[in-house]
Amino acid sequence: MQPFIDRLIANGAFAGMPVEVVYALMMILFGVLVVFGFFLPIAGVTSWLERRVWARIQSRIGPNRVGPQGFLQWLADGIKLLLKEDIVPDAADRPLFLFAPYFVVWGIVATFVVIPFSSSLIIADMNVGILYLTAVTALVVVGVLMAGWASNNKWSLIGGIRSAAQIISYEIPASLALLPIVLLSGTLSTQGIIAAQGWAPWHWFAFHNPFTFIAAFMFYVAALAEGNRTPFDIPEAESELVAGFCTEYSGFRYLLFFMAEWGNLYVIGAVATLLFFGGWQVPAWTSNTVLLNISQFGVFFLKSYFWVFISMWVRATLPRVRVDQLMILCWKYLVPIGFMNLIGTAIWMVVWPQGNRVVQYGLVILTVAVLVQFSRRVRFHLRRARPELYYSPAI
Amino acid sequence: MAKNDIARYFKNIKDAVATIFEGMTVTCSHFVRKPYTIQYPDRVPVRIQDTLPFRYRGILEVDLEICTGCLACERACPIDCIVIDAPKDQKTKEMLLTRFDIDIAKCMYCGLCSEVCPTGSIHHTTEFEGADFSLESMIRRFVKAPVVAYKAKKEGETDPVVAPILERGMRYIQEFAEPADMKKLKAEQKSAAA
Numbered sequence: 001m002q003p004f005i006d007r008l009i010a011n012g013a014f015a016g017m018p019v020e021v022v023y024a025l026m027m028i029l030f031g032v033l034v035v036f037g038f039f040l041p042i043a044g045v046t047s048w049l050e051r052r053v054w055a056r057i058q059s060r061i062g063p064n065r066v067g068p069q070g071f072l073q074w075l076a077d078g079i080k081l082l083l084k085e086d087i088v089p090d091a092a093d094r095p096l097f098l099f100a101p102y103f104v105v106w107g108i109v110a111t112f113v114v115i116p117f118s119s120s121l122i123i124a125d126m127n128v129g130i131l132y133l134t135a136v137t138a139l140v141v142v143g144v145l146m147a148g149w150a151s152n153n154k155w156s157l158i159g160g161i162r163s164a165a166q167i168i169s170y171e172i173p174a175s176l177a178l179l180p181i182v183l184l185s186g187t188l189s190t191q192g193i194i195a196a197q198g199w200a201p202w203h204w205f206a207f208h209n210p211f212t213f214i215a216a217f218m219f220y221v222a223a224l225a226e227g228n229r230t231p232f233d234i235p236e237a238e239s240e241l242v243a244g245f246c247t248e249y250s251g252f253r254y255l256l257f258f259m260a261e262w263g264n265l266y267v268i269g270a271v272a273t274l275l276f277f278g279g280w281q282v283p284a285w286t287s288n289t290v291l292l293n294i295s296q297f298g299v300f301f302l303k304s305y306f307w308v309f310i311s312m313w314v315r316a317t318l319p320r321v322r323v324d325q326l327m328i329l330c331w332k333y334l335v336p337i338g339f340m341n342l343i344g345t346a347i348w349m350v351v352w353p354q355g356n357r358v359v360q361y362g363l364v365i366l367t368v369a370v371l372v373q374f375s376r377r378v379r380f381h382l383r384r385a386r387p388e389l390y391y392s393p394a395i
Numbered sequence: 396m397a398k399n400d401i402a403r404y405f406k407n408i409k410d411a412v413a414t415i416f417e418g419m420t421v422t423c424s425h426f427v428r429k430p431y432t433i434q435y436p437d438r439v440p441v442r443i444q445d446t447l448p449f450r451y452r453g454i455l456e457v458d459l460e461i462c463t464g465c466l467a468c469e470r471a472c473p474i475d476c477i478v479i480d481a482p483k484d485q486k487t488k489e490m491l492l493t494r495f496d497i498d499i500a501k502c503m504y505c506g507l508c509s510e511v512c513p514t515g516s517i518h519h520t521t522e523f524e525g526a527d528f529s530l531e532s533m534i535r536r537f538v539k540a541p542v543v544a545y546k547a548k549k550e551g552e553t554d555p556v557v558a559p560i561l562e563r564g565m566r567y568i569q570e571f572a573e574p575a576d577m578k579k580l581k582a583e584q585k586s587a588a589a
């Protein structure tokens with residue numbers, strides 16, 4: 001956005017104002033725009049869609065009364081939570097308790113600074129974008145730990161501690177998974193990484209070599225764990241900890257935690273997309289910049305949301321892991337594999353500096369083969385169970 | 396030992412990938428299955444009450460036309476939610492039913508009362524929507540004005556009004572109080588005694 005504002009300043013749009021003030025105002029404006037125009041609706045719609053997706057998987061219907069197909073359910077829920085009493089327990093550490101949810105939301109919303117929407121729609125194309133991303137999401141740990149501690153409740157505390165252990169552990173595999181991409185693209189800037197890829201699948205970093213192929217899935221697993229998503233949702237495990245670190249929260253602050261969780265889903269999808277799946281890259285089908293940007297936005301959004309959808313699906317499929325299993329998965333499996341990916345990619349770059357076309361095509365074909373096998377298994381299950389079929393997503 | 400560990404390590408990875416893959420195919424197949432949800436109460440094709448079986452233990456009802464006033468149900472009820480007043484009419488020497496109350500708020504739908512009823516007068520319906528605003532209103536009072544208790548006739552019921560009710564009651568007893576296996580049990584006991 002900075003070049004855009006610089007152009008406006010050069011054209012004399014803010015004559016008489018100090019440059020710093022213009023920047024500050026613009027920052028606030030874009031912040032408000034992204035939070036209220038994108039983050040909130042996305043988090044809300046995701047919460048609705050998630051319930052619908054689980055419902056279908058569990059042969060239920062899900063919310064379908066508020067608005068067409070229950071689409072406005074998220075608004076109803078939001079308003080309900082806003083109107084509820086915001087209870088602060090007597091024994092709680094009041095300032096910490098009140099402030100904790102903001103940290104969590106902050107950590108998620110701040111990532112939108114470097115997450116691009118299209119080739120020219122990005123708040124700030126920092127040259128340390130990816131580093132910033134991993135650093136700023138660590139704020140979530142602070143918030144969660146604060147919430148857990150300040151609630152003065154054993155469930156909350158255990159939830160908070162678990163979450164801290166989990167997020168800090170999984171930062172490592174997540175970072176290890178994105179390092180090969182940094183090697184390949186030679187930049188930390190999110191726009192730079194996307195620009196280093198192409199629109200076609202075999203230009204995506206996920207299919208660049210077998211190591212990045214593994215890294216893509218590893219990143220997704222680690223990101224889900226960082227976002228406290230099932231199957232890694234032990235910090236708020238309902239069957240063990242009531243609601244973990246948000247046990248004592250109610251009303252608006254409770255809403256904030258869940259907004260952060262659902263907003264985070266989109267962030268996970270967007271980061272996976274920009275690192276491994278070609279970001280907003282589209283074929284240069286038009287010379288009109290506006291049209292091109294709109295199509296880029298669409299492509300990027302669809303790819304990101306695809307991963308959000310997968311995470312809903314995973315949540316409805318896999319059971320929650322135990323704490324020890326969670327740590328085993330991180331330290332015994334993901335971290336060694338992550339190092340292998342890193343070294344493997346480095347060697348690959350030495351051997352084939354331009355990348356190996358055959359391997360790239362091969363990986364894409366492999367993916368297609370896996371998908372074909374997948375659909376065959378799905379058909380097998382449908383044949384065997386002989387259920388009543390109902391194809392329409394609307395009920 | 397070490398070799399086994401390494402083999403198990405890779406087997407674990409393989410198993411994880413394979414089982415998650417398989418699990419995802421199962422849940423994916425559910426996307427196109429028809430949901431089972433019944434959207435009670437407003438979006439149902441027929442009233443739920445009409446889809447329930449004859450033997451469903453819903454809210455109790457009494458057909459006063461065929462109640463003999465034997466008080467069997469009142470005695471059978473383990474929590475005393477049935478109250479019957481059946482005094483004898485001094486002039487006609489007939490038994491009158493002046494009060495027949497069932498407190499739905501207390502009833503636990505155990506079905507003991509309808510099992511012992513000789514005519515099937517007291518029986519469960521398929522109605523289950525009993526919510527109300529006060530406990531008082533949960534008491535179902537069946538006697539509006541005193542009625543004469545029913546007396547079984549040797550030659551069978553001939554009254555066109557009462558006959559179908561009695562027939563239904565007897566069918567209810569057969570289906571509800573004496574399920575098929577109970578009949579078999581009785582027959583077995585009889586043959587064992589003989």
Ligand code: SF4
Pocket residue numbers: 455471472473474475476477497501502503504505506507508509
């Ligand atoms: S169903 Fe059971 S509890 Fe209810 S009135 Fe009959 S005997 Fe009493």
Ligand code: SF4
Pocket residue numbers: 457461462463464465466467468469479511512513514515516517
């Ligand atoms: S309802 Fe049945 S059991 Fe109860 S008094 Fe009447 S005939 Fe007897």
